[in-house]
Amino acid sequence: MAVNINSVYQKVLTLLNKEQRGYLTPQEFNLLADRAQNEIYENYFHQVRNSNAKIKDDSQYSDTLEMIEAKLSPFFTTQANTTISSGVLTFPSNVYKLISITTGVGKIATELNKEEQDYILGFSEQNNALYPNSKRPVYSRRSATTILITPAPGNGTSIEVCYYKEPTAPSWGYVVVNEKALYNTNTSVNFELNKSEEEPLVSKILMLSGVVAKQQDIGTVGANAIQMTNQEQNS
Numbered sequence: 586m587a588v589n590i591n592s593v594y595q596k597v598l599t600l601l602n603k604e605q606r607g608y609l610t611p612q613e614f615n616l617l618a619d620r621a622q623n624e625i626y627e628n629y630f631h632q633v634r635n636s637n638a639k640i641k642d643d644s645q646y647s648d649t650l651e652m653i654e655a656k657l658s659p660f661f662t663t664q665a666n667t668t669i670s671s672g673v674l675t676f677p678s679n680v681y682k683l684i685s686i687t688t689g690v691g692k693i694a695t696e697l698n699k700e701e702q703d704y705i706l707g708f709s710e711q712n713n714a715l716y717p718n719s720k721r722p723v724y725s726r727r728s729a730t731t732i733l734i735t736p737a738p739g740n741g742t743s744i745e746v747c748y749y750k751e752p753t754a755p756s757w758g759y760v761v762v763n764e765k766a767l768y769n770t771n772t773s774v775n776f777e778l779n780k781s782e783e784e785p786l787v788s789k790i791l792m793l794s795g796v797v798a799k800q801q802d803i804g805t806v807g808a809n810a811i812q813m814t815n816q817e818q819n820s
Contacts, residue, residue: 587779592783613794618756623751629653671740674731688734755775756772758770
């Protein structure tokens with residue numbers, strides 16, 4: 586279940602008011618909400634990397650990794666992509682982390698960096714045992730939204746692309762009534778993060794709002810919220 590954006594906004598406003606820190610406009614909130622969601626999302630991948638570095642028989646390893654994978658699962662996408670020309674595949678702009686490329690013959694391509702691929706392709710196909718073939722395809726990034734696959738599949742070939750997508754930007758939609766912004770569920774976009782991330786979102790937005798207001802001590806509001814959440818979880 587996703588996090589309701591109105592619930593987060595109301596909690597942020599309540600805590601700011603409690604600390605007499607003023608008002609966070611919907612426009613400001615939406616900008617900070619997007620950044621907070623992206624920071625939490627990006628941290629998932631750091632946690633996965635750190636979990637993989639742990640000793641595999643650590644009981645906390647599997648639990649931590651399973652929880653992270655569960656939070657990431659809504660963002661995992663598999664797409665049959667046919668936008669390929671001369672071996673260059675163009676994929677959607679919402680790709681955050683590319684996982685795998687499978688060619689039309691069902692072979693998973695090996696990722697190389699551009700220099701490695703160019704070096705291999707500099708040799709003659711007949712005289713190089715490492716030269717990629719239909720059973721051992723390779724690819725490398727060429728831009729933010731393109732990769733070069735070798736050997737080049739035919740134009741329009743269906744390529745399976747597996748990736749984690751970027752989170753959709755959240756938005757607290759509203760209508761103005763009597764000069765007041767009132768929540769409009771029809772134009773709002775909820776956070777895509779798991780429901781368990783509601784309190785971390787509130788805390789991050791509070792701390793980020795301190796940067797916007799140039800009030801460094803406002804970060805303590807978010808820190809206190811994090812501490813309260815940790816106490817509740819450990820009680």
